[in-house]
Amino acid sequence: MTVLDCTHLDAGHVRTSPCIRGLDFAVDEGEVVAILGPNGAGKTTLLLTLSGLIPRMGGTVRVGGDEMPSGNPRRAVRAGVVLVPDDRALFRRLSTRQNLRLAIHQRTRRSGDHTMEEVLQYFPALRPRLRVAAGQLSGGEQQMLAIARALLQKPKVLLIDELSMGLAPVVVESIMSVLRDVAATGTAVVLVEQHVRLALEVADRAVVLVHGTVALEDAAATLAADMGRVERAYLHGVGDQPTPA
Numbered sequence: 151m152t153v154l155d156c157t158h159l160d161a162g163h164v165r166t167s168p169c170i171r172g173l174d175f176a177v178d179e180g181e182v183v184a185i186l187g188p189n190g191a192g193k194t195t196l197l198l199t200l201s202g203l204i205p206r207m208g209g210t211v212r213v214g215g216d217e218m219p220s221g222n223p224r225r226a227v228r229a230g231v232v233l234v235p236d237d238r239a240l241f242r243r244l245s246t247r248q249n250l251r252l253a254i255h256q257r258t259r260r261s262g263d264h265t266m267e268e269v270l271q272y273f274p275a276l277r278p279r280l281r282v283a284a285g286q287l288s289g290g291e292q293q294m295l296a297i298a299r300a301l302l303q304k305p306k307v308l309l310i311d312e313l314s315m316g317l318a319p320v321v322v323e324s325i326m327s328v329l330r331d332v333a334a335t336g337t338a339v340v341l342v343e344q345h346v347r348l349a350l351e352v353a354d355r356a357v358v359l360v361h362g363t364v365a366l367e368d369a370a371a372t373l374a375a376d377m378g379r380v381e382r383a384y385l386h387g388v389g390d391q392p393t394p395a
């Protein structure tokens with residue numbers, strides 16, 4: 151069942167020139183979708199718009215069938231749309247446990263919220279690090295903490311911007327496998343990723359954004375088996391043109 155549905159979405163930072171134009175995009179419960187595309191394609195802008203951190207310029211965003219007001223991050227979180235931003239936005243001087251406690255304190259009153267214990271089961275590596283300041287954690291541990299904190303909000307749609315940034319591939323793979331477990335519980339996961347191969351390994355479906363529109367969209371496994379299509383979409387903004395002779 152569709153959990154997030156955008157139609158004719160226009161978004162951006164300068165009203166006269168939206169960098170997302172007329173985007174139609176939907177995600178099902180339990181689906182992992184990778185948003186790929188070259189620098190400046192509008193991937194981060196899309197996540198910021200979906201999470202209400204910047205107002206949209208046109209179109210609609212529905213979560214569980216309910217239309218979201220534009221530019222209302224609290225409402226987005228209440229509806230179940232939770233963002234892990236690319237800078238991870240941790241309280242660096244607070245301990246791992248304090249960061250998690252703050253998230254529990256902030257969470258909404260929806261029933262069935264995750265407890266700290268439940269999210270630590272996803273990331274057991276954080277257990278011995280609970281007293282350590284977030285700023286002292288390794289990059290991988292910080293990313294785990296950022297995702298654990300987001301899970302405490304009991305997201306219906308988890309948006310993650312550049313999970314792999316600054317992390318070794320082996321660390322990224324282990325975090326991505328946790329995301330598959332999260333998706334198996336029905337949470338939709340939307341990953342903006344520069345690391346195309348790793349993203350295609352974990353995702354069910356991938357969307358290549360170029361200049362704010364969908365240049366290519368297909369099952370991740372299909373794209374992983376034909377990276378030439380992905381490369382052509384990046385280079386030319388079209389995914390299905392024949393390779394030039």
Ligand SMILES: Nc1ncnc2c1ncn2[C@@H]1O[C@H](COP(=O)(O)OP(=O)(O)OP(=O)(O)O)[C@@H](O)[C@H]1O
Nearest residue numbers: 162163164169187188189190191192193194195196
């Ligand atoms: N705060 C801002 N003010 C004005 N323009 C911005 C701002 N942030 C991004 N942009 C512009 O919006 C466009 C889309 O940027 P966005 O960061 O969404 O792209 P992206 O696909 O996430 O790329 P990257 O991988 O480089 O982050 C770019 O042209 C960028 O220069």
